[in-house]
Every structure is written in C-alpha cells, then in structure tokens.
Amino acid sequence: MNWLTRLIPSIGIDTSTNKSKVPDGLWISCPSCEATLYKPELEKSLYVCPKCDHHLRIGARTRLEQFLDNAVYKEIAADIKSKDPLKFKDTKYYTARVRDAMKATGENDAIVIGQGHVKDIPVVVAAFEFRFMGGSMGGVVGEKFVAGINKAIEDQIPFICFSTSGGARMQESMISLMQMAKTSAAIQKLKGHKLPYISIMVDPIFGGVSASLAMLGDINIAEPKAFVGFAGRRVIEDTVRVELPDDFQKAEFLLDHGALDMIVHRKDLRAKVSGLLNKIYNK
C-alpha cells in the first residue's frame, strides 16, 4: 500500500476529534503540542507526534494495518449491521445516526475484527472505531467481538482487542448494556480454552467498555497517557465537587493504581505483544 492510498479519509486519522486548525490535507496540527506535522511523516511514526510523543487517535483499519504483519488481515463478521432494536428516536432517528456514521467512516459499526499475524504469531485482533458514534458498544459491536473470539477458539489462537470507546450506546439501552455481559462471558469462554486475551487500551475508554471487555485482559496494556475510567471526568467533578488532578484516569494513573500490567509506546506494541504471547502461549 503506498502513501497515496493511505490518504483515503476512511483510514486516515480522526480529524473529527482532534482540534486540527489545518484543513484536511497533507498537514495536521498535533492536538497536544499544536506542532504542524506532515501527514506522510506522521504516518511513518504511526501517528505519534515526533515533537511531543502524543499518540494521536487512529481509525480501526489503520490500527490493524499498523499492528499486523505486512498490514494484512482477513476481516471477520464484516457484514453485521445495526437493527435498531428499540426503534430509538431522540432529536433524530437512531437509524439516521447510524447511516450518518456509516457514511462518515465507511464502516458498518464501531468495531473491526481482523485475523492476521503479529511477528508470525497467528492472532485475531479487534479494533474499535472511535469515529463511529464515539466507539460506542451496541449489539453489533458485541456480536462482532464474540465472532472474533469464536474464530480465535476455532483456530486455537490468541485474541487481542484495541479498545477505544465512550461506553455503551444509549440508543440501544438494555441491548447495549447486556453486551457488557455478553463480551465478558465470551472472554471467559476463550480463557477456558487456555487462549490468551490481551487487552490494549487506547485513548479514550469509559463506561460500559471500560467496565467489561477492556479490563478483563490476561494482560492489560495501555498506550501512554490514554484516558481510561468508569465514570467520565465531568460526572465525577459534578458528584464530588472537587477539581481533579490532570493525570486522573490517565494510563500512568491506572498503572500506579494496579489496573494495568504495563504502558507501551505505539512503536513498541508489535514487539511487546508478540514477545508476551511467545511466553504465555507456548505452541
């Protein structure tokens, strides 16, 4: 894949959430240090700012391509689409929101599952797509996640998930909430087969995804400075009426408090994860 094809918006960086003042194109402003960065260069650095080491948000497919050998994967359960189980409507129909998100991202829902290799180890990898309704988990995300786990069990290979999500999807209410139980139960099935589950937490993860599949890794890893928590910062501030320190709910805070095994820089993820898998998954 050459650099030109990579400029297709559907696999590009998340321009909707970074505060780029530079229009879409070859130049991107770092959301952290505001340095102006040349996109092809940024791509080489895996969308980590060469100036300040900020890990920019990336799409699910970019993630899979970065992580897997030769950027190659076979997609699993690609065709599952949302069914609007509650016929939900707020200021807009849920079906319209889904349609808009599909148009904006080119994805069917907020997760992509791929099967490939990481340093020659066969793996199934799930990657959340944060641009699709904030990476929120509804029935489709749960169903695809379980399909990925089932594939890992069928092929007796490890399962890895890159989570980034605002939490459960309001528009599917209880169906969405139950996906927390569904994905957690599937992870237990995988573990029953003695297959490893590596959870890699990517900025940001909150609510229902944090309080289910993201925390249940045999090994929990996060990218530097990723925000991960149960309740959002604003909710906590409103509840306890205290201003929270800057590092609150950052990966480093989670490591200090025992929720993570390690923090790994994006450029080291392939080596670190494959190394861990070689040790715990000895086949």
Place this chain on the structure above:
Amino acid sequence: MNNSFLDFEKPIADIYDKIQALKDIASESPELLSQIAKLEEEEKNITKRIYSKLSTWQTVQVARHPKRPHTSDYIARIFSDFDELHGDRMFGDDSSLIGGIGYLDETPIVVIGHEKGRDTQEKVKRNFGMPQPEGYRKAKRLMELAEHFLLPVITFIDTSGAYPGIEGEERGQSEAIARNLAVMSELKTPIIVVVTGEGGSGGALALGVGDHVSMFEYATYSVASPEACSSIVWRSSDHAAEAAEAMKVSAKELIKINVIDEIIKEPSGGAHRDYAAAAANIKSSLIDNLQKIGTIEINDLLERRYQRLITIGK
C-alpha cells in the same frame, strides 16, 4: 403521609385525605362508616385505574419512590435466619450492597442486593445504594462462597448506578464490575436476579447475570439513568421523560426484547403500599423458578446461561 403521593397520584391523594378526615370524626358519628367504606372502595378503583396505564416516566417515579421497599425489607420478609456477611477481604465493607446466607423456606441460599437506606443518616451510610468497587468485590466473594457450598444465589437490583467518585476510580470500579460479569457468567450454581427498583447501568448489571431475570412490575432497567441519557443524547437534562420512554426502561417493554424473563406483579398502587404482599410475590416467584432451575444439570445450566447472554443483540 400525603408527601408519599406522587404528582400523578393526586386523585388518590384527594380521596385519601377525605377518608382520613372522616375517620377523625367517625368515632362520634358511626353513620359515616359506610361512607368511609365507599370511599375506600373508590380509592382502590382509582389506584387500579391510574396504575393500569402508567407512562414510562411515571413508572420511573414509582421505581424511585422514597417509600419503596428496599433489599433489607425484602430479606426480612422473604428469608429466615438471615446472617449478613461483611467485607471484600481486600479493602473494606461497602454497606451500599448487602449480602449473606439465609433460608428460602427450607433451602439455604446466598442473597446479595443493593441497599439505598431509609432515613437520611442511613442513606449517607449506605451511599444511597451506589456501590464502590469493594461492594462489587464483596458480592463476588459471596457468589464464590455460594458456588463453593453449592448454594443458589439470589440478587436484588436497586441502584441508580455505581458510585462515580475519585476513590472508586483509584480502586478499579471498572475492573470490579467487569470481573463480576465474567465470574457470574460461569458461576457453577443457579443465579436468580430480581430487579426490584432502579436498575441503573453497569452498577446494576454487576449483579445482573443469571439464569432467570425477573423484574418487578414498576421497576426500571436501563443503560443509563433517563437524566444521563437526556444529557448525553439530547445534550440537555430536560428530556429525562422522553429518554425513559425511548430507552424502554419498563418491565413490560423489556420482556418483549427478551432482556428479562418474567414480570412479578406488584400490589395495587406499587410495592410501597404493601410490603408484605410485595415480598410474598417475589418469594413465590423465587420458589417457582428455583425449583425449575434446580433440576437442570449444572453444565447444561451454564450453557443455557451462556446462550442467553450470547443471543442478546444478535
């Protein structure tokens, strides 16, 4: 007493006031007794009529009614010889969640439930029924104890949600909830879940994975509180009633999408009008379902539990 009537219960409150006024003077004028009886009949009918067509938002208000019975009220009326067991063995004892061993008739069981507390002092002590991680970890410990001694687990859900605070985040609120979901999905003993009041989000679900899930008639269960959903989706807190409707938080909606298996009837006018009858309805449902589930071989039961979870949202 009047303050326990909700806004939409005004017609009931009015008759109730009349009855009270007549009762005050009835000792001097016994001829009023027949009139009182008539009004009481009318009160019953109006209550029945109003409660037969509650809106979703009205149901939310009943589920949150300040006089609604809590887990400790049910435990006292449903089980005998209950021993409360405390602590998560790691950090502390979270009294927003109570658990212990007792008998359901002759059967020893483990029961765990959220407890909101009644008066102000108790509410504060029980953190308004919003657990910290140690609450969920206590629940997990008691479930594992149940598994070890082959006792069925009964859970009562009644919480607006897990507590959103600094310490909870430090001690791993997310992990505590996630762990319970994982453990409950394969706990080798029957689990019966009853949503008795408010089923608020992950903090409710952390006690909510089981073989039979029932809901009280006017209980609610949703991914977020209607207020939170309103502010997330409508970007304003003024749409809570619409959000409750849209999220289909009521038992009669949730049974249609197979999230729950059974609706347990409440006494006319809601559980808070008759604690004994409310508890009796739960008790008979528990006995029925425990009997049914108790005959299923454990591996089949676990497979059934798994299939139940895995098919939601298919």
